[in-house]
Amino acid sequence: MDFYLTALLQGLCLSAIALGIYISMKIFNIPDITTDGSYTLGGAITAKLLVLHQPVFVVLPVVVAAGALAGALTGLIHTKLKINALLAGILVMTALYSVNLTLMGRSNIPLIGTASIFSFINISADFNHNVFWTLVAFVAVITVLIGYLLKTDFGIAMRATGNSESMVRALGVNTDRMKITGLALANALTALSGFLITQFQGFADINMGIGIVIVGLGSVIIAESFINWLGITSVWFSLLLVLSGAVIFQCVLAITLSIGVDPILLKLVTAVFVLLIVSLPRLSFKSSA
């Protein structure tokens, strides 16, 4: 069961990305590719600062600020220069590769004997259990903050921007600013995932972000299918489902691995699994409708 626990932990580490993608994709309808870069950015800054013996509470705000900056940049390029959101994300992601490499100074930084967010809670003798409680607390705080934010006037304006931009603009809301803020928020969350994963796996690598947007999207889409299936309208429930989407996505990978699938077919089987999760509710929907 220990193995599934690590999958759960990895899912929790990646749930911040899922929340980020949920904001950019579901709320603004912007497919944000910046994710691949800002996730590595979070990891790179974390590794670099921890190796320089900075305490975790210094690293955390720096990571959030850097992620937000990357997202804001994508937002600015998209809104002010009128460049397609997808391209804006790709541009920033590409540029971030060099930024990350410059920050790290080398392509892979292992963390040996450095501070870590997982050393604060010591309830159990088992390291993984402590990590679990730390992550639960951490993710709970993030989720509450995001959930609260989406409930405020600002958050409602943000959600409305995604639904009908022209109407919101007619109400006198600056939609450009909304998008920039939203993307900054999404990428700050993504960088947080990088921050968590780097400490969880014990190293940062320049390639860690490749394809990570797929993990976030997969989580959101799994959550989406549950949201539709169970007919959920509450923001809180939606966020919870997005979190569990991230965990389910990692568990699927874990199951695929533990069945002992031929490594060549690993990705295919994972894709089929996710397809099953997403499509089965729809199939049964149709038959019962």
Add this chain to the structure above:
Amino acid sequence: MKILKYLPLVFILGLVLSCNSKKSDVPVVGFVDAFEDATISQARTGFTDALKKSGFSEDQHTVKIEYRNAQGDIPTLTQIVNQFVSEKVDLMGTCTTLSTVSALQKTKTIPIFAMVSPTPERMNVVSSTGEAPANLFGAVEELAYIDTSFNIIPKLLKPKGSKLVIGMIYNQSEPQSADAMNRIKSLADKANVTLIALPLNSSADAQLVTKSLLGKNIDAFFANPDNTVFASFETILKSCNQANVPIFTSEAGLVKRGAVAAFGADIYQWGYQAGEQAAQFLKMHKTDGLKWEMVKVRKRVYNPEAAKKYNITVPLNFEAVK
């Protein structure tokens, strides 16, 4: 029809609960590969052959080798290592740097037999007191071998102009590749050779970067053996052959694939060496007397066809690759 709605949940639960691993007294080896590659995979063959020779073979059910490949995906790599740690495998075989680093970060107790990986200092995994991790075994490589490989080139080639110009590509995303490039740069300065090094981040850009190097009128191409070069070697070879530029390298497998000559580790033997250590551990059930060691088998090899094409006379101490 309400029941049908929840069918998928039941289905997934059933799946999760149905895969329970059975414990037997056969030793279990977890083998971690980070990505697929024709040359790199020889290390795994060498590793299993060495185990077989010591009487641990999969066919006779005297050992169970669980092979996992992350297909170049770091989250998957972490999952794989986690799985082996939680299954409490007897030992792990890790192929290439990234697998070794991941495994070292996740377990301090399970012995890790590394192959195709650099020294602990190069991987940056030594503690503040300069100690390598206690559970690291296997065969590793330092950068010194590059000197020999690189210094072969001025001996075998006459420059077209006044100075020998050597081109190379290196992968920014691999520590040892960037380290090797810096080392070669300093070697080139000493040997009065001009080095043009271009960075490459993925094998997709290989052709473009190689072409741009070849446009700079280089005398020879040094293929620094890293993941991107392994993956895109055929492209590099084709472009270099068209431009009549010989390729030198520091890995025997690439000579088989068409480079002129090399002095360096043989990937198969590298895996074999790590496998011998692993077999010794499985026999004794303890790690006494084992430690990580340098790769033993380094060969001077050349490719007869390529040498003939470029009219290069290879010294007698080089053997032809089969």
